Amino acid sequence: MSEMRYPLVESFYTLQGEGFWAGQPAYFLRLGGCDVGCSWCDTQHSWPLQGWPLYTAQELLSCVAATPARHVVITGGEPTLHPLGELIQTLQAAGYFVQLETSGAYPLPELCPDWVTFSPKRFKPPEPLYYERANELKVVIHAPSDLKWAEEQRKRCRPSIPAFLQPDFYRQDQALEWILEHIKAHPWWRLSLQWHRYLNLP
Numbered sequence: 001m002s003e004m005r006y007p008l009v010e011s012f013y014t015l016q017g018e019g020f021w022a023g024q025p026a027y028f029l030r031l032g033g034c035d036v037g038c039s040w041c042d043t044q045h046s047w048p049l050q051g052w053p054l055y056t057a058q059e060l061l062s063c064v065a066a067t068p069a070r071h072v073v074i075t076g077g078e079p080t081l082h083p084l085g086e087l088i089q090t091l092q093a094a095g096y097f098v099q100l101e102t103s104g105a106y107p108l109p110e111l112c113p114d115w116v117t118f119s120p121k122r123f124k125p126p127e128p129l130y131y132e133r134a135n136e137l138k139v140v141i142h143a144p145s146d147l148k149w150a151e152e153q154r155k156r157c158r159p160s161i162p163a164f165l166q167p168d169f170y171r172q173d174q175a176l177e178w179i180l181e182h183i184k185a186h187p188w189w190r191l192s193l194q195w196h197r198y199l200n201l202p
């Protein structure tokens with residue numbers, strides 16, 4: 001097996017704060033690098049591709065295994081910038097449930113995670129395969145026009161998957177109002193809030 005090394009921005013054990021798995025204890029691996037360029041991005045510090053400490057999949061597994069976590073979230077940045085197959089395989093072989101959070105800007109890893117949280121962004125169109133393979137859809141709402149775009153995204157996904165609208169945290173009050181009205185009128189959506197921010201969790 002090759003010695004792929006992954007740039008790690010940060011890692012921490014906490015509770016998932018968003019989407020379908022909200023409330024689930026999870027170990028987060030935040031990988032460096034993103035070129036999607038969302039104007040409202042809340043993790044801009046993770047955009048650089050280089051300059052982060054590099055870890056092998058086995059070393060990352062050791063970090064996870066030092067906690068009681070059973071659920072691992074690979075996030076970013078945009079984690080699909082990296083060949084994730086080795087990391088996913090290593091974690092799954094050790095019995096972990098692997099959730100990938102991605103905008104879908106780059107191809108899906110050759111070894112599929114257990115759960116794909118697909119959060120497409122207007123700033124960089126996703127790879128078409130994500131619409132078929134997503135286990136959940138999560139769209140961040142920053143402006144009223146995002147709601148129409150979210151509907152277009154949902155129509156392209158499998159109708160059975162859970163679909164979430166999540167307010168941009170920095171426009172929380174306004175965006176939440178738009179979302180609540182929209183969900184009541186379009187009840188195939190659910191609300192996702194970033195609980196970790198309210199609870200001051202990482």
Ligand code: SF4
Nearest residue numbers: 034036037038041077
């Ligand atoms: S895809 Fe994610 S990390 Fe990249 S700019 Fe958008 S919100 Fe930020």
